[in-house]
Amino acid sequence: MIADSNTTTEKIQDLANSHGFDMVGFTSADPFENSKDFIVQRVDEGLLSGLSWFTKERVERGSNPKNILKDAKSIISLGLSYYTIKPKHNTDTINGKIAMYAWGDDYHRIFERKIKDFIADLKQLTSEETNTYWYTDTGPMSDRAVAQRAGVGWFGKNTNILTDKGSWVVLAQIITNLDLEESPVSKKHCGTCTMCIDVCPTNAIIGAGILDNNKCISYLTIENKGPIPMELRSKMGNWIFGCDICQDVCPVNRKQALGNAYNDFSQKDSERVSPDLISLLKISEDSFRKRFAKSPVLRAKVDGMKRNVCVALGNIKNPSTVEPLSEALIKDSALVRGHAAWALGQIKTDSAIQSLASRKKLEKDPWVLKEIELALNS
Numbered sequence: 591m592i593a594d595s596n597t598t599t600e601k602i603q604d605l606a607n608s609h610g611f612d613m614v615g616f617t618s619a620d621p622f623e624n625s626k627d628f629i630v631q632r633v634d635e636g637l638l639s640g641l642s643w644f645t646k647e648r649v650e651r652g653s654n655p656k657n658i659l660k661d662a663k664s665i666i667s668l669g670l671s672y673y674t675i676k677p678k679h680n681t682d683t684i685n686g687k688i689a690m691y692a693w694g695d696d697y698h699r700i701f702e703r704k705i706k707d708f709i710a711d712l713k714q715l716t717s718e719e720t721n722t723y724w725y726t727d728t729g730p731m732s733d734r735a736v737a738q739r740a741g742v743g744w745f746g747k748n749t750n751i752l753t754d755k756g757s758w759v760v761l762a763q764i765i766t767n768l769d770l771e772e773s774p775v776s777k778k779h780c781g782t783c784t785m786c787i788d789v790c791p792t793n794a795i796i797g798a799g800i801l802d803n804n805k806c807i808s809y810l811t812i813e814n815k816g817p818i819p820m821e822l823r824s825k826m827g828n829w830i831f832g833c834d835i836c837q838d839v840c841p842v843n844r845k846q847a848l849g850n851a852y853n854d855f856s857q858k859d860s861e862r863v864s865p866d867l868i869s870l871l872k873i874s875e876d877s878f879r880k881r882f883a884k885s886p887v888l889r890a891k892v893d894g895m896k897r898n899v900c901v902a903l904g905n906i907k908n909p910s911t912v913e914p915l916s917e918a919l920i921k922d923s924a925l926v927r928g929h930a931a932w933a934l935g936q937i938k939t940d941s942a943i944q945s946l947a948s949r950k951k952l953e954k955d956p957w958v959l960k961e962i963e964l965a966l967n968s
């Protein structure tokens with residue numbers, strides 16, 4: 591479509607930089623055969639089985655950009671760094687931890703705003719006939735496979751794309767009918783380092799570049815809508831939404847710089863970073879929506895969040911939390927009641943045992959009843 595593709599690619603690179611994308615790379619719209627095979631294998635092995643929507647059909651469709659945009663020729667891969675400074679939190683309260691990508695505004699919104707503006711200018715630069723189709727996260731494409739092939743970064747053993755600016759990066763891509771020059775693929779790799787594998791408390795990284803979704807704290811606290819497997823609860827510490835452990839230890843992340851969209855990702859309110867767990871346990875659905883307005887945290891839903899809070903409290907084991915947990919054991923949904931029972935069983939003071947014993951006489955839900963019995967016998 592464009593004769594002088596070299597120059598156009600450079601101009602698009604400059605345009606993307608001027609729109610504040612921290613990383614920009616280009617790759618062809620050829621099928622992603624290698625990553626398709628890897629991902630299908632992971633699906634077959636059941637490593638993504640908790641995500642019912644993550645099917646082989648979806649992977650097949652997402653692996654060929656031409657299934658999405660018929661006249662696709664290239665893909666523009668875009669990255670935004672979400673690295674930000676943690677606000678100080680109240681040390682008098684008992685706090686949980688939220689993964690860094692979720693401290694500020696939801697990155698889907700941030701990308702949407704930026705990509706729409708960028709595409710408008712891209713059409714001005716090239717032609718109104720330029721076709722585009724963009725995704726971040728929610729599409730069938732592997733955002734990481736695109737970023738890797740477009741030279742934005744390399745696959746870390748924790749499965750994240752590591753870039754020269756670290757792995758605190760979210761990814762998006764624009765498929766287009768423009769014929770663009772491909773960026774060189776990064777030659778970097780993790781070498782012999784296995785820190786992320788060694789440190790994961792649930793042993794979710796079962797091999798270099800292989801994650802068992804069902805054990806990942808990020809999955810357990812965000813995507814999983816049911817009970818958290820009992821054997822994993824005590825390994826989750828006080829993470830209540832997502833997890834950053836495998837990125838925190840990564841040597842590539844030692845050097846850090848703030849990204850261009852820092853203002854969107856940063857957070858001054860420590861309650862959206864290290865929330866007071868007791869107030870979260872008591873929060874109403876309405877207040878939850880208000881407190882986490884525009885935040886990815888809403889994805890957990892109020893009951894999922896309260897479930898996570900119970901697990902964190904069960905790990906912190908502070909006797910002062912017996913009262914609010916006992917209240918949750920009576921008032922909340924079955925999902926929360928069951929995890930409140932577990933937490934009380936971990937704290938195991940006389941009053942915790944008393945609450946469990948009195949609830950046992952009234953509880954009607956068979957799963958919660960079982961949790962209470964296990965907590966009493968633990």
Ligand code: B12
Nearest residue numbers: 625689727732733745749750751760761798799808832833
């Ligand atoms: C499903 C999903 C999850 C699942 C499963 C994660 C997983 N690793 O598969 C859960 C809920 C656990 C999750 C968690 C997180 N996610 Co997520 N997630 C996705 C989603 C929707 C699909 C990912 C996918 O295809 N998984 C299937 C697996 C098999 O693919 P893969 O991990 O990419 O596998 C590749 C490597 O293993 C590599 N490979 C194969 N063999 C080998 C061998 C070696 C030696 C190596 C090094 C690599 C390697 O090739 C594979 C194929 O490309 C993408 C968005 C999208 N549409 O792409 C976001 C995405 C991957 N998530 C993202 C983020 C930010 C996170 C979290 C950091 C959030 C948090 N803090 O809690 C964690 C990170 C956990 C982790 N270590 O992966 C970002 C990642 C950005 C980046 N820098 O990589 C994405 C791209 C969203 C976005 N648009 O920015 N996520």
